[in-house]
Amino acid sequence: MGAINPFKVSITKLSKAPGSVLQVDVEGAIPEMFVSSAWVADDGTVHAKGQLEAVHSGILFSGTATIEVTSECRRCLGRSTQPMQVEIRELFEADFKEEEGDTYPVEGDHVDLTEMLRDAVVLALPAAPLCSAECKGLCQVCGTNLNETDCGHKGGGDIDPRFRILDQLR
Numbered sequence: 001m002g003a004i005n006p007f008k009v010s011i012t013k014l015s016k017a018p019g020s021v022l023q024v025d026v027e028g029a030i031p032e033m034f035v036s037s038a039w040v041a042d043d044g045t046v047h048a049k050g051q052l053e054a055v056h057s058g059i060l061f062s063g064t065a066t067i068e069v070t071s072e073c074r075r076c077l078g079r080s081t082q083p084m085q086v087e088i089r090e091l092f093e094a095d096f097k098e099e100e101g102d103t104y105p106v107e108g109d110h111v112d113l114t115e116m117l118r119d120a121v122v123l124a125l126p127a128a129p130l131c132s133a134e135c136k137g138l139c140q141v142c143g144t145n146l147n148e149t150d151c152g153h154k155g156g157g158d159i160d161p162r163f164r165i166l167d168q169l170r
Contacts, residue, residue: 005047007113011106012083015053022052024063030118038125048087048117058093058106065117071129075137076145086124089114 006028026049026050031042040046050063067084096105104116136146146153149152159167 005112005114007117008110009052010105010110010112011052011054011059012165014052014059018054018056020054023050024052024061024113025049026113029101030114030121033067033118033121033125035122035125035127037074037075037127038129040067040069040121040125043065044068046089046117046121048113052105052111055091058091058095058103059111060089061111061113062089064088065121065140069123069125069129070125071131073131074128075130075148077138078131078145078147080129080131084124086120088120090120092116104106 007030008025009022009024009026011022014022019084027045027047030045030046032038033040033046047063047066048063049066050061053060053062065088067086069084070079071079075119080149080157090104093103094106096103104111131147135140138144139151139153141153142151
């Protein structure tokens, strides 16, 4: 017997009363949420809170997803974990056509928020994250993490003569 999907929400009450609203507050793990240098742990908790509303063309979800994002800093290569909140507003359609791809399917008397949440979170993950806005990065000469110690090198050392021509572009 498979695990219970916490993101599968019954919409029986909504389908009987157009214009009605159902409050949603669910959480669980959604694996495989990552970009090259930022990710949510496969066993990390995704907390989705919002409302499902019966609209003319289907069921509209409006709410937020809260997650812990682990990332690798683009300057110092250090790892950091920070909370992130993603605003979501997506439509679930009973007449879902996969080739159109802008909405999600209503599956009988329920909607499964899993794919919608995965898509929204992955699109919101930072492509080039920083551990902090003040990150000093790595020394260009010796590779020391300048956030932890000052190695004493100034200005990055000698420039490779092949790249001196680039100084003229400044």
